[in-house]
Amino acid sequence: MKADQIIKPLPTLHEQLTPSRRFQVLIAVAVGTFMGPLDSSVVNIALPSIRSYFQVSFSSVEWVVMAYLLIISSLLLTFGRLGDLYGHKRIYIWGFVVFTIGSLLCGLAPSIGFLIAFRVLQAIGAGMLMSMGPAIVTDVAPPQERGKYMGVIAVSVSIALSTGPVLGGFLTAKFGWPSIFYINVPVGILSIILAQQVIPDSGGQGAQPFDIKGAALVFLALVAILLPLSYAEKVGWSNPYIITSLAVGILLFVAFLFLEKRLAHPMVDLSLFKNRLFSMSNLSALLNYVAMFSVVLLMPFYLQQLRGMPPSKAGLMLIPMPLTTMLIAPISGSLSDRVDTRYISSLGMAITALGMWLLSNLNFESSNLTVVLALVTVGLGSGIFQTPNNSAIMGAVPPYRRGIASSLLAGMRNVGMVLGVAISGAVFTGRQNYLMKKLAAAGMAGAPLKIQAFTGSIQLAFLVACGIALLAVFTSLVRGPANVPNMH
Numbered sequence: 001m002k003a004d005q006i007i008k009p010l011p012t013l014h015e016q017l018t019p020s021r022r023f024q025v026l027i028a029v030a031v032g033t034f035m036g037p038l039d040s041s042v043v044n045i046a047l048p049s050i051r052s053y054f055q056v057s058f059s060s061v062e063w064v065v066m067a068y069l070l071i072i073s074s075l076l077l078t079f080g081r082l083g084d085l086y087g088h089k090r091i092y093i094w095g096f097v098v099f100t101i102g103s104l105l106c107g108l109a110p111s112i113g114f115l116i117a118f119r120v121l122q123a124i125g126a127g128m129l130m131s132m133g134p135a136i137v138t139d140v141a142p143p144q145e146r147g148k149y150m151g152v153i154a155v156s157v158s159i160a161l162s163t164g165p166v167l168g169g170f171l172t173a174k175f176g177w178p179s180i181f182y183i184n185v186p187v188g189i190l191s192i193i194l195a196q197q198v199i200p201d202s203g204g205q206g207a208q209p210f211d212i213k214g215a216a217l218v219f220l221a222l223v224a225i226l227l228p229l230s231y232a233e234k235v236g237w238s239n240p241y242i243i244t245s246l247a248v249g250i251l252l253f254v255a256f257l258f259l260e261k262r263l264a265h266p267m268v269d270l271s272l273f274k275n276r277l278f279s280m281s282n283l284s285a286l287l288n289y290v291a292m293f294s295v296v297l298l299m300p301f302y303l304q305q306l307r308g309m310p311p312s313k314a315g316l317m318l319i320p321m322p323l324t325t326m327l328i329a330p331i332s333g334s335l336s337d338r339v340d341t342r343y344i345s346s347l348g349m350a351i352t353a354l355g356m357w358l359l360s361n362l363n364f365e366s367s368n369l370t371v372v373l374a375l376v377t378v379g380l381g382s383g384i385f386q387t388p389n390n391s392a393i394m395g396a397v398p399p400y401r402r403g404i405a406s407s408l409l410a411g412m413r414n415v416g417m418v419l420g421v422a423i424s425g426a427v428f429t430g431r432q433n434y435l436m437k438k439l440a441a442a443g444m445a446g447a448p449l450k451i452q453a454f455t456g457s458i459q460l461a462f463l464v465a466c467g468i469a470l471l472a473v474f475t476s477l478v479r480g481p482a483n484v485p486n487m488h
Contacts, residue, residue, distance in 0.1 A: 024198040025140045026152055031191045032096060032129040034156040035184065039103075039126060040068060041164025046177040053177060054112040063116045066230060071123035072130065073414035074222040078215040079131040080407025081267045085210060088135045088403055089199045093192060095128025100188030107178035107185075122181075131407035136199060138394040138402050144337055147391040151333025154387045158326035165315055211267035217256040218267070224249030226415070229422040237426065268404060278396040278405070280479030281389050282412055284345060287472035288385055289416025291352060294424035294465040295321065295359065295378060296417075298458055303371075306364060306454050320372050321379035328383025336388035345392070346476040348385025349469050355381055356466035360459045364451050381469075389476070423468075424461045432457035 043065055051061040083091040102122030109115035133153060141149035171179040228245040235242060260266040273279040303314035336344050355378030362371060390409060397405040435453040444452065 021198065022140050022149075024194075025200070026137065026149060028191065028195045028198050029092075029133045029136050030152055030156040031187070032092060032195070033133040033153050034160045035099065035187070035191075036072070036126040036130040036160075037157050038160035038164050038167075039122065039184070040065070040072075041161050042168035042171075042180050043068070045165045045168040046172045046180055049172050049177045050112075050115070054115075056112045060112055064112075064119055066227075067116050068119045068123045068126070069230075069414065069418070070223055070226055071120050072127040073226055073411060073418070074219045075124065075127045076131045076407040076411045076414070077218055077268060077404065078407075079128050080135075080404040081210065081215070083132050083135060083403030083406070084400055087201055088132045088139060089195070089201050091128050091403075092132040092136060092199065093195050095125045095132065096188055096192045096195060097125070098122075099125025099129060100185055100192070101125075103181045103184035103188065107181035130410040132403065133406065134390065134394055134409055135402040135406035138406070139399065140200065143395070146395055147333040147336035147341070147387060148330065149333070150391045150394065151330035151387040154329035154333070154383075154390065155326050158322045158329065158383075161322050209265050211260075211263060211265060214256060214259055214263070214267035217252055217259060221249050221252035221256055222415075224252060226418050229418050232422055232426065268408075269401060272397060272401060272405070275396055277392060277479050277481075280475045281345075281393045281396070282408055284349070284385075284472045284475045284479070285389055285393070285409060285412040286416045286419075287468050287475065288349065288352070288382065288389070289413050290420040290423060291356060291465045291469040291472070292378070292382055293417045293420025294461060294468075295356075295375070297421045297424050298428060298461055299359075299375070302362065302458055306451065306458075317368065317371060318375065321375040321382075324376050324379030325383035325386070328380055329387045332384045333387035333391065336391050340481050341388035341392040342476055342479055342481065344388040345385045346473050348381045348383070348388070349472040349476055350381070351384060352378055352381030353466050353469035353473065355379075356462050356469050360462035360466060362458070362462075363455050385472075385476075392479070420465075424465060427464050428457045428461040431460045 047061050047064065050064060051057075054061070079091060079095075099122055102118055102125055105118040106115055106122055109118055134150065137149050137153055138146060168180050171183065224245050226249075228242040228249075232239070232242050237243075257270070260268055260270055299318060300314055303309045303317055309317070332344055332348065355374055355376075358370075358374035358377055362374065393409050394402060394405055432453050435456045436449065439449050439452055
C-alpha cells in the first residue's frame with residue numbers, strides 16, 4: 001500500500017457550513033467555472049479582427065486559440081495534484097489572480113507573439129480554476145445534494161459556451177477586440193475577493209513531495225498527442241510530423257504510467273482507476289464530449305456552406321442545444337441524488353445517440369424546425385447525462401483525491417473536444433473526397449456534385465458520432481451502482 005493511501009483523510013466541510021454559506025461558495029465556484037470555457041469560446045468570433053489588427057496570417061492567429069486549449073488540457077492533472085497537496089482554495093484563488101493578470105496583458109499585447117504568450121499565462125490561470133471547481137463543490141456539498149450542486153456547475157459551463165460567441169461579437173463590434181479580455185479584469189478582481197471570503201480552506205497534504213517528473217512527462221505527452229490531433233485534418237494523417245508527434249506522445253504517456261506505478265507519492269494515484277465506477281464514468285464523459293464536439297464542428301458548416309445561412313442566423317440556430325442542456329442539467333442533477341446515476345446517465349447518452357441519428361438524416365432540403373428538434377434532442381441527452389455522471393465521478397473518490405478527480409473530469413472535456421474535432425473532421429473530409437471522385441466518375445458535376453458529396457459526408461460523420469454515443473450508453477451501464485454518499 002502506498003504511503004499516501006493510509007494518511008487520515010481530510011474532514012468533510014459541509015456540516016460546518018450553513019446553507020447560505022454553501023450557496024455563496026457555489027456562486028464563487030460557478031463564476032470561475034464560467035470564465036474558463038467562456039474565454040475558449042469568446043475569442044473565436046474576434047479572430048478576424050485580431051488578424052486584421054496585427055496583419056498576420058490565419059495560421060498565426062490560430063495559435064491564440066490553440067495555445068489556450070493546449071496549455072489548459074496539458075496542465076489540468078498538475079493543478080489537480082497541487083490542489084490536493086496545498087488546498088483547493090489556495091490553487092483556485094491563485095488561478096483567478098493569474099487569469100486576471102493574463103487577461104489584462106492580452107488586451108495590452110503589442111504583437112501577435114505577445115498575445116499568444118499572454119494567452120498561455122491566461123490559460124494557466126484558467127486551468128487552475130477548471131481543475132479546482134468540482135473539487136470545491138464536492139467539499140462543501142452535502143452528499144445527498146451533490147448532484148444538485150454539480151448541476152449548477154454544468155449550467156455555468158453551458159452558459160459560457162452558448163453566450164461566448166454572442167458576447168464576443170458584441171464586444172468586438174462595439175469596443176474592439178481587446179475588450180473581450182479587459183472585461184475579465186473587474187470580474188476577476190471581484191471574484192478573488194468573494195472566493196477569499198466565502199470558500200473554506202480544505203487544508204492539504206503539503207508534507208508530501210510533488211511529483212515533478214510525472215508532471216513534466218504528462219505535460220509533454222499531452223502536448224505531443226493533442227497538437228497533431230488538432231492539425232491532422234489540415235495536413236493529413238499520413239504527414240510524417242503528425243505520425244512522429246503522436247508516437248512520441250504515446251511513448252511519453254507510457255513512461256508516465258510506468259513512473260507513477262513506482263512512486264510512493266505519484267501525481268496520479270492509478271489505483272483510482274481500479275474503481276470501475278470512477279474509470280467507466282470518466283470514459284463515458286470522454287465519449288460524450290467526443291460526440292458533442294462533432295456537432296460543434298460540423299453544424300456551422302452544414303448551416304452556412306450547404307444551407308447558405310449567414311453567420312448570425314447560423315449562430316442563432318445553434319443556441320437551442322446548449323440552452324436545452326442548461327435547463328435540463330440542474331433537474332437531472334437533483335434527480336441523481338435519489339436515483340442510481342448509471343441509469344440516468346445511460347438514458348441521457350441514449351437520447352444523445354438519437355439526436356445524432358436525427359442529425360445524420362439532415363440534407364439540403366431539411367426544414368429549420370427539423371434541425372432545431374435534432375439539436376434540442378442532443379442537448380436534452382447531454383443535459384441528462386453530464387451532471388449525474390460528474391456527480392458519480394466526484395463521489396467515487398476520497399476527499400484527499402478530489403483535486404485530481406476534478407482535474408481528470410475537466411481533462412476529459414478538453415481531450416474529448418480535441419478528439420471530437422479530429423475524428424469528425426477526418427471522417428467528413430475522407431468521405432467527401434471519396435464521394436467527389438465517385439460521383440464525378442459517374443458523370444455528376446457542378447452544384448449537384450458538391451451538395452451530394454457534402455450531404456453524404458456529414459451524414460456519415462454524424463452516424464459515427466451516434467455510434468460513439470451508443471458506446472457511452474454501454475460504459476455508463478457497466479460501471480456499477482453509484483456509492484452511497486462517499487464518506488472515505
